[in-house]
Amino acid sequence: MLAAARAIIYRDLLVAVRRRSDVAVALLFFVFVVSLFPLGVGPEPEQLRSIGPGVIWVAALLSSMLCLGRLFEADHADGTLEQLALGAAPLGVVVCAKALAHWLVAGLPLVLIAPLLALQYGLPAPLYGVLALSLLLGTPVLSMIGAIGAALTLGLRGGGVLLALLVLPLFVPVLVLGAGAVEMAAAGIGGQGQLLLLAAMLVAAAALAPWAIAAALRISLE
Amino acid sequence: MKWFWYASPQTFYPLAGTIARGCGFAAALLAAAGLYIGFFVAPTDAQQGEVYRIIFIHVPAAWMSMFIYVVMAFWAALGLALNTRLSAMMAAALAPTGALFTFIALWTGSLWGKPTWGTYWVWDARLTSELILLFLYFGFIALRAAIEDPRRADRAAALLAIVGVVNVPIIYYSVQWWNTLHQGASVSLTRAPSMAKAMLAGMIVMALAFWLYSIAVSLVRVRCMIRESA
Amino acid sequence: MSDVYIWGSYAVTFALLAAEIALLARRSRRAEEGNRGGP
Numbered sequence A: 001m002l003a004a005a006r007a008i009i010y011r012d013l014l015v016a017v018r019r020r021s022d023v024a025v026a027l028l029f030f031v032f033v034v035s036l037f038p039l040g041v042g043p044e045p046e047q048l049r050s051i052g053p054g055v056i057w058v059a060a061l062l063s064s065m066l067c068l069g070r071l072f073e074a075d076h077a078d079g080t081l082e083q084l085a086l087g088a089a090p091l092g093v094v095v096c097a098k099a100l101a102h103w104l105v106a107g108l109p110l111v112l113i114a115p116l117l118a119l120q121y122g123l124p125a126p127l128y129g130v131l132a133l134s135l136l137l138g139t140p141v142l143s144m145i146g147a148i149g150a151a152l153t154l155g156l157r158g159g160g161v162l163l164a165l166l167v168l169p170l171f172v173p174v175l176v177l178g179a180g181a182v183e184m185a186a187a188g189i190g191g192q193g194q195l196l197l198l199a200a201m202l203v204a205a206a207a208l209a210p211w212a213i214a215a216a217l218r219i220s221l222e
Numbered sequence B: 001m002k003w004f005w006y007a008s009p010q011t012f013y014p015l016a017g018t019i020a021r022g023c024g025f026a027a028a029l030l031a032a033a034g035l036y037i038g039f040f041v042a043p044t045d046a047q048q049g050e051v052y053r054i055i056f057i058h059v060p061a062a063w064m065s066m067f068i069y070v071v072m073a074f075w076a077a078l079g080l081a082l083n084t085r086l087s088a089m090m091a092a093a094l095a096p097t098g099a100l101f102t103f104i105a106l107w108t109g110s111l112w113g114k115p116t117w118g119t120y121w122v123w124d125a126r127l128t129s130e131l132i133l134l135f136l137y138f139g140f141i142a143l144r145a146a147i148e149d150p151r152r153a154d155r156a157a158a159l160l161a162i163v164g165v166v167n168v169p170i171i172y173y174s175v176q177w178w179n180t181l182h183q184g185a186s187v188s189l190t191r192a193p194s195m196a197k198a199m200l201a202g203m204i205v206m207a208l209a210f211w212l213y214s215i216a217v218s219l220v221r222v223r224c225m226i227r228e229s230a
Numbered sequence C: 001m002s003d004v005y006i007w008g009s010y011a012v013t014f015a016l017l018a019a020e021i022a023l024l025a026r027r028s029r030r031a032e033e034g035n036r037g038g039p
Helices: A002-020 A021-043 A043-076 A078-087 A093-108 A108-120 A126-151 A159-186 A192-221 B010-042 B053-081 B087-119 B125-146 B152-182 B196-228 C003-036
Strands: none
Touching: A002 A021, A002 A093, A002 B196, A021 A093, A021 A108, A021 A126, A043 A078, A043 A093, A043 A108, A043 A126, A043 A159, A078 A093, A078 A192, A078 B152, A093 A108, A093 A192, A093 B053, A108 A126, A108 B125, A126 A159, A126 A192, A126 B010, A126 B152, A159 A192, A192 B152, B010 B053, B010 B087, B053 B087, B053 B125, B053 B152, B053 B196, B053 C003, B087 B125, B087 B152, B125 B152, B152 B196, B196 C003
């Protein structure tokens, strides 16, 4: 079982490395969106400092969502997905492996570059840690919830926008907690509460989401 | 085991018609009673004057919006578990009515907010969660519409409804927490702990009216769906 | 003054409910006819 998981992760990462543009797109979109806001709302430092955490989190949300389409489409197109569904490894494990590989490519880079963007918004240095941690805990949850949506909308035309409609309401708690953690830390109160809740969400998602994603895939592949 | 007898669309069809007619009449009567209580029995509010009377629509509609979603998810889960087409049809039949009540709750809440809070929209925890609930309904309806194969549509939307219903309390609490943390001006619906009995009665009667209305409308819709799929 | 809000709320609500009933009635009529006069 673990061997199958490792094989899938390795294969997905290999594909991602070969198609480096996919990885870059996620990261660039994230940076772009974050950089657009000051152009829209004005460069006043006080204002930027107050909206910074929220903007970075929303951008992470949107970037995460954009990458979801890629999660299953390629494998679905060439028939690999059906093979995986019929194969020996439990679909839940397969799905976990794919989601993990997806996060390593689309989520982790966001976590790593976030401090740089926080600098851009003039957030004080002590907040970088909280921001990165909140994203580290939150982006996997987004990947997993998003994977449910991606599995449900597999192969549908108009899939991208439909996926957004399905998945954004479910993202709201993660956004509220993630941005809230940073804002509480900025206010001096400390974001431990939100971070702990995010961790709890991560555990719950890791436990429940694979079942839902696998069920959704089976529904879509029938 | 009477239930499984009615699980067949053909046998359910006439039963649905009878229940729908009965509930429809009852709903109309209760609505008349509720409106009478709301406008002629309930007293003028000390702080808000007459405007508070919007509560007789707003709160029952909000209750219905949430209740219908849960019932919808129930039928969806039943359809997935037992593989019965009719259960999935019931879920689909409930969605438009649920979405409508959600919109009504938002609309009346907004119109209540203007004279009382001074603005049409506030990021009050309840209004915000209600807005997200509307998106959840739209997602369900859109997913069903986007899938051509009826069986896949039923099951995919059912899974979405179940995932959604698990999330509704999470969304509500996270938004409420967010709202209380960000609360600048003190905004709260004036639900004074001791509400005049007539106000409470009016709300409950209207809620019952909306409930019976929902049952009637959903059953008629299911009948249409049964006919259309024949 | 505040009557506008009360009217706006009640009027829109009952208009929407009436619209739902009307659309459903039309759909019901179509479904009945479709099955009787169909091929």
